[in-house]
Every structure is written in structure tokens, then in C-alpha cells.
Amino acid sequence: MQIHQTENSPLIKASTSxxxxxxxxxxxxxxxxxxxxxxxxAEKAKAGQFVILRICDECxxxxxxxxxxxxxxxxxxxIFQEVGLTTKKLGNMEVGDTILNIxxxxxxxxxxxxxxxxxxxxxxxxTAAAYPIAKALKDAGNTTVSIVGAxxxxxxxxxxxxxxxxxxxxxxxxxxxxxxxxxxxxVLKSLIAKKYAFDIVYAIGPPxxxxxxxxxxxxxxxKTVVSLNPLMVDGMGMCGACRVSIGGQTKFACxxxxxxxxxxxxxxxxxxxxxxxxxEEKIAVDFHEKHKGxxxxxRR
Amino acid sequence: xxxxxxxxNTKLGRLHAVIMEKLxxxxxxxxxxxxxxxxxxxQAVREARRCLSCQNPQCVKGCxxxxxxxxFIKLVKERKYFDAIQKVKEKNSLPAICGRVCPQETQCxxxxxxxxxxxxxxxxxxxxxxxxxxxxxxVRVPYRAKSTNMRVAVVGAGPAGLTVAAELAxxxxxxxxxxxxxxxxxxxxxxIPEFRLPKKIVQAEVDYIKKLGVEVCTDALVGKLFTVExxxxxxxxxxxxxxxxxxxxxxxIPGENLNGVYSANExxxxxxxxxxxxxxxxxxxxxxxxxxxxxxxxxxxxxSARCALRMGAEHVCIVYRRSRDEIPARHExxxxxEEEGITCRFLAAPTKFIGxxxxxxxxxxxxxxxxxxxxxxxxxxxxxVKGSETVLDVDTVIVAIGRTxxxxxQSVTPGLKTTDRGTLMADKDTGKTSLNGVYTGGxxxxxxxTVISAMGSGKNAAKAIHKYLMSKKRHRQVITVSRTxxxxxx
Numbered sequence: 001m002q003i004h005q006t007e008n009s010p011l012i013k014a015s016t017s018x019x020x021x022x023x024x025x026x027x028x029x030x031x032x033x034x035x036x037x038x039x040x041x042a043e044k045a046k047a048g049q050f051v052i053l054r055i056c057d058e059c060x061x062x063x064x065x066x067x068x069x070x071x072x073x074x075x076x077x078x079i080f081q082e083v084g085l086t087t088k089k090l091g092n093m094e095v096g097d098t099i100l101n102i103x104x105x106x107x108x109x110x111x112x113x114x115x116x117x118x119x120x121x122x123x124x125x126x127t128a129a130a131y132p133i134a135k136a137l138k139d140a141g142n143t144t145v146s147i148v149g150a151x152x153x154x155x156x157x158x159x160x161x162x163x164x165x166x167x168x169x170x171x172x173x174x175x176x177x178x179x180x181x182x183x184x185x186x187v188l189k190s191l192i193a194k195k196y197a198f199d200i201v202y203a204i205g206p207p208x209x210x211x212x213x214x215x216x217x218x219x220x221x222x223k224t225v226v227s228l229n230p231l232m233v234d235g236m237g238m239c240g241a242c243r244v245s246i247g248g249q250t251k252f253a254c255x256x257x258x259x260x261x262x263x264x265x266x267x268x269x270x271x272x273x274x275x276x277x278x279x280e281e282k283i284a285v286d287f288h289e290k291h292k293g294x295x296x297x298x299r300r
Numbered sequence: 301x302x303x304x305x306x307x308x309n310t311k312l313g314r315l316h317a318v319i320m321e322k323l324x325x326x327x328x329x330x331x332x333x334x335x336x337x338x339x340x341x342x343q344a345v346r347e348a349r350r351c352l353s354c355q356n357p358q359c360v361k362g363c364x365x366x367x368x369x370x371x372f373i374k375l376v377k378e379r380k381y382f383d384a385i386q387k388v389k390e391k392n393s394l395p396a397i398c399g400r401v402c403p404q405e406t407q408c409x410x411x412x413x414x415x416x417x418x419x420x421x422x423x424x425x426x427x428x429x430x431x432x433x434x435x436x437x438x439v440r441v442p443y444r445a446k447s448t449n450m451r452v453a454v455v456g457a458g459p460a461g462l463t464v465a466a467e468l469a470x471x472x473x474x475x476x477x478x479x480x481x482x483x484x485x486x487x488x489x490x491x492i493p494e495f496r497l498p499k500k501i502v503q504a505e506v507d508y509i510k511k512l513g514v515e516v517c518t519d520a521l522v523g524k525l526f527t528v529e530x531x532x533x534x535x536x537x538x539x540x541x542x543x544x545x546x547x548x549x550x551x552x553i554p555g556e557n558l559n560g561v562y563s564a565n566e567x568x569x570x571x572x573x574x575x576x577x578x579x580x581x582x583x584x585x586x587x588x589x590x591x592x593x594x595x596x597x598x599x600x601x602x603x604s605a606r607c608a609l610r611m612g613a614e615h616v617c618i619v620y621r622r623s624r625d626e627i628p629a630r631h632e633x634x635x636x637x638e639e640e641g642i643t644c645r646f647l648a649a650p651t652k653f654i655g656x657x658x659x660x661x662x663x664x665x666x667x668x669x670x671x672x673x674x675x676x677x678x679x680x681x682x683x684x685v686k687g688s689e690t691v692l693d694v695d696t697v698i699v700a701i702g703r704t705x706x707x708x709x710q711s712v713t714p715g716l717k718t719t720d721r722g723t724l725m726a727d728k729d730t731g732k733t734s735l736n737g738v739y740t741g742g743x744x745x746x747x748x749x750t751v752i753s754a755m756g757s758g759k760n761a762a763k764a765i766h767k768y769l770m771s772k773k774r775h776r777q778v779i780t781v782s783r784t785x786x787x788x789x790x
Contacts, residue, residue, distance in 0.1 A: 011526055011534050012476075012517060040525055054482055060574065060583040061482070085583050101482040103519035233574065233584075236480050236521055237706055238490070238546040239566035243557055250550060250557060255708065269557055272659030276559050280585035287580040 019099040022075055027157040030082045031125055032091050039074030041104045047136040048110030048259055052235040054101040055089050062086045063232045065129035066105060079128035085284040106235050107258045114141040116199035121184050121213055123149040123205025129227055130204045131158050135165045143167050149184035153177035185212040198222050203262060207271045214262035224262035228253045230273055245269050303327045315418025318347040320425050325639040329609050332494040332577055335636060344429040348376035351421045358411035359423060364756030367391045369408060369423055376426055385430040393466035396435055396501045399428025401492060402752045403630050435504040441511045445472035450769040453536040455522045458486020459751045460542035460742025460758035462509055467762035469512040473769060477514060480521040486544055490573040493603050523708040528738060537772055538737045538765050545703040545743035555653030560661035564604045564700035571607050589695020590614045593664055595650055596700035597627040602634060604698045605642045616642045621649040621669050621682040653697060663693045705744050723747050731761030739765050
């Protein structure tokens, strides 16, 4: 939240442009974690919700899942993979730098209750979003199994944090550098074969992985929830960029989701809709690198 | 290339309005610069002199906020521009905006006495002239009443919310505006394009409102960050909800989720709010193909079409299901669009979008319509003509068929009643909702309408809120006094 006057009003804790980066760490070569001052959001955040941030005046608005929040310290923790221009810019920021805008908490919280036996399956940077859900499910009394996947060992994140909160922890890597060699879906299959009677499955990661999990649980009728990650601009229901098809109906991931019934979701459409802007992403990154992030004098 | 179109201003006399200069149609399609250039001082004075200063001015009756039009025009005649703008601002806190985007031809100017025989006085252009003079100079802050120590939370920094904030601040109340986006202005910044309403004008008007002492909190989505209940329980004495009609309507036909199909909201938000027209200087991209079809006939459709043209589209076609006579957009803007080379296809509606294997839209199937009996809006209802389907090749489609209220606040505020259209149930004169101390105005109350009607309802709500706050204050003082009295007796 950003405030444009000094007067102290009720409910407002932050002072002007207060979203300072308090801590920063590298979780893997491309995945970074930051803890940012955002007291109002920290007070309200719930598992499954996200924020939309904008670093500077020329920057995009991007959604990032809330990973942790601490209302006493007034901070929120975000994890991101440096894939596009904004995440690269974010990765270049240091402790003490401020993020211009953070709006949140957005989206509906996960529906957390005691289901019984829960699996939380995640792939890549999706593990960041899965962690608070696994923690909340465990706190609600579920026996919780976590299955984490990554391309290789160096890309695994939050391993210890998850181990600390769940009852059973499994790893799979595409190249076999740690844990099972293959995909998280293989691990889920084998657990089901071992008579794990899951009451709920959460799957968060690349759409192709969420689709695979959804196909495994479908024949067993296991309630499966996915957190969808379409493109977003405002994140508040205004633009419709994030529209997804759920059971043949158009829904907005930002206000109707981001969590949906996996067996109703149209993953093919989501995958296609995510392919719109990569060429422009590349133009933006190249332009930014060529012009030293806009600090050179040539362009204005 | 001729950059400016001047028009023939040689026809003197009362019956002809002074024509406003604008960028030439060829030049302007390459820029997002403002099309209408405004009056010069001499043009403004000449236009002001046409005003008959009627004893019983009809124009004022056509203004939703009741600007004393003949009085401010008289001051322009006398070249007292500063007094003129103060006169306007007594009733209208956003004159530079209204002078540009109000549909004057259906409001004040429609009722002008001169309009019966010739052209009405160009009230909007005169309003813009005096407002722009002030934008260029340091703003004088008007008289503000002594602080009442009463606090008001305004939800949404669009035309309605900003009006309420300004009106209540002038009365001495402490106003905090909560805006969900990163910048104040609502539809004025995310919807209306730069070439029709420069963002620096909006910024200047918002700065003026801040100078009145109004606090603006951006990135604050009420309903998620704070609830209305929390606002009322934490020291705000009243809440105004002006969250607008921000939810895009889709057609609900096959292929609507193909890539290349945008809601007008997304298209305009990327371009206006995120400045995608300056990509890659600004980071947010947008894809606009060579052939663009815009569905809809309102101002939003026209704005989208004109933006598409400026983004490099070669053919832009507006598809509207009724005929030219029923088109809800401002006539002046439709003419501007046609001047720029945008074509219109009337009496046609899309039935489906057809895409390729990558999920990219490639064509659109249209069906011809004919006008049947008038519907509840009084306009003749379009009826599809069987077997008249045709296919049109397209690269980009923009769906601009209207917006509905954002449902968030209603869904998290117990006791706040809504209508079956999703708008807030409220007294139409005061904006009082079903909750005590909670008022509303603008599109969230009326459904999608104009900037000025939102301001009008905001103004009414401000009056009602002021009354409510003053009675609450008196009540509070009575309680305090009786308590002190009680204690002294003890």
C-alpha cells in the first residue's frame, strides 16, 4: 500500500513508500526469496493468497504467491524465479531497496479444514505456493504428505521448511540427482498403489504437471485442487486476462480463484494462453540489458 | 503533413460556434497526443460572447452537478478567467476532465437557447479552457471549513469517489480515499485514453483534491485488505463506496478465450494504465494485429478502436448490433474515429470466434441483425437474420459490450443489500445504503454510466454524508456533555 499524505489515519500502519526489502536470499541459482515490509498485508494474509507488485513506474504488475507472513514484524515473504524482466529486476534488488507498489492480499484463501490424509504436490517454484498450504493443512490436523519435484537437485527449494511441517516428505528430480528419478506424478501413483487413501490432493506447479496429477486422481475420485497461474494485469477482476475455463465456464483466476477443482480445469487452454507474450518478454529483457536498465542516456 | 485541422471559423455571428482546433486525422493516428487542442484565449472570449445570459438558464438544469454556467461564461467574457474557474469549482471539482469527456451535447448544451436556431454555446470547451489555464498555474486552494474531527473513508478513487472526497474535505472532514490500483483516477486513468484525456490533467485534478487535505492510499483493495466493517469500527464515521463498474462482460460465445481476444478493459488497462504504447520503454506488452475488430458501440468501443489504430493496426472495424442511430457513443467521438479511418459495421453481431491450433484467433463469424420492436431501453431490439452468417478474418478482437459492478465489497459486507443487477441498493437522491453510515454513488449504484453522472451522484451523497456526520457529531457532543455533567454531580 502506498500513502500520499502524512496524516495518520486509522488502520494504516505503513509510512510512505515503505515496502523495504528486509532480507534477501538465493534458494537456487534462479530462485530468490525476499522478505518485504508490508504490515497491513501481513496482518490479513492467508494460505493460498497472492500479491500484485510493481517495482517502479515503468514496471509491469506481476502476481506473486504469499509464502510467509509475520504480523508482528509486519513483513511478508515472497519467492520468485527469474524468468521475465520483472523477476530479473526484482532479483537485482538488494536489502534496503523499496518496491513501489504491493497490493494484496488478493485471491481467495485455500479452504483449509481437517480432510484426513492430504497430499501437497508441487513442482519448481510452485513449491513456494505449496508450502503455506501444507503448513495450514498440517495445523488443521491433517496427516500431510508432501511431494516436491524439480528438474534437478540444485533447483529444489524449501526442502527443510517442508520437512519440518509435514508428516511425510518425498522428492523427485527429472535427472535423478535427488530422490526419485522422474516426475512427482510417478511418486503419487506409487503412493496410491501403496494404499495411501488421500482425502485431498493439492497440486501446484507448471500446468502440465498439474494436469498429470489431475489425470491420476480422477479415476479414484480424489478431491484435487490446483492453483492456476494465468497471466494477470490488475489482479482484481477488472481485465479478464486471467480467464480460465472451469467446467466449461469462464472464471477469473484473480477473483474466483486462484484455486479450482482440478478435474474441471481446462489445462490445454491455460497452456495456450500462457504462450502469448514470450517474444515480447525477450524484447523487453534485451532492451533492458542493452540500455542498462534505462540508466543510459541514449533513449530519452 | 498538416498537423492541425483548424476548420472554418469565418462564419461569424451568434448562430455558429467557434470551432476548436484538433490534430489532423493523418497525423494523430501515429500518436497518443491529445486530439482536441482546446480554445485559444481569443477563441474562448469570442465563444463566450455568444452566450445570451438567459434570465432563466436552461443549461444549468442539464448539468448533473449544477455548474452555474452563465455566471462562469460571463466571467470569461470579462476575461476574468481565474474567477471563472473558481465559479466552476464551486460545483465541479474536476472541470478539466469534464470539459473533455462530458457528453455536453446531451446535457447542458442540448438545452441551450441558441441551440434552437443554430449551434449551442460550446460550454464544455469553455469549461476546459478555464480549467486548463489553472492546471498550468499553481493551484489556489479554496476555502476549507474548520476541522470537524469527523473521518470519512472513500472506497475507490474514480470520478464519484474523488468528488465525494473533495466536497467533504471542503466542509472540514478528514477524508481518506482507498484505491485498489497503484494510481488514483479510476476509469479516468485506466479507461479513457491519453488522446482524449491526458493523464497529466487527471493527475493535476487529483493533486488539487490532495491539496484540500484528502489522503489517498493506493494499492488498498477494500474487501480484502480492510473490510467496510473494519473501517467503521476503527475510527471512520462514514464510508462512501464508489467502486464503479469494473468487471468486463463477455459475449459467452465459442472461442472467446482464444489468444488475441481481449476484453476492452484489458486492452485499455494495458495501454492507458500500464503504458503499453510505449513498450519497451515501459515493460508491459500488448499484441495488436493488422486486422482488428471491436465488438460494441459505446464510448469504450470507440476508445478501443482508436487505440488499436494508434498501436499500428491497418484495418479497424467496429461491429455494432444496432444501427448508427442507436449507437450509444458520443457522436463527436464516432466522427473522430471515422475521420481516422475506422470503419463501422452496423446491424451485425458475432456468433463465434475461430482459432488455429496454437489457440490464436484467426476469424470471426458474424450474423446480420435487423431491428425489431423497441425493448425496455426504448431502442429497437436487434434480431438475428437467419442464414446471414459471414466470416471475417481477424488478428485481434476487442470485446467492448459493457461492464458490470465488481462484486467484491458486496460479498464481504454483511447487511449491504444489492439489486438483481449487482449494483448497491441505495436511495437514489442520497446514496444511502442499507447500512447505517454507508453511502454509495457512481456506477456501483447506477450501473455503467458517464463520468459526470457518477460525479453528480457523488455530490448528492456528499451532501447526505455531511448531514449524517454533523448530526452524529452533535449527538456525540451531547453524550460527552451529559457524561461530564454526570461525573461532576458524582
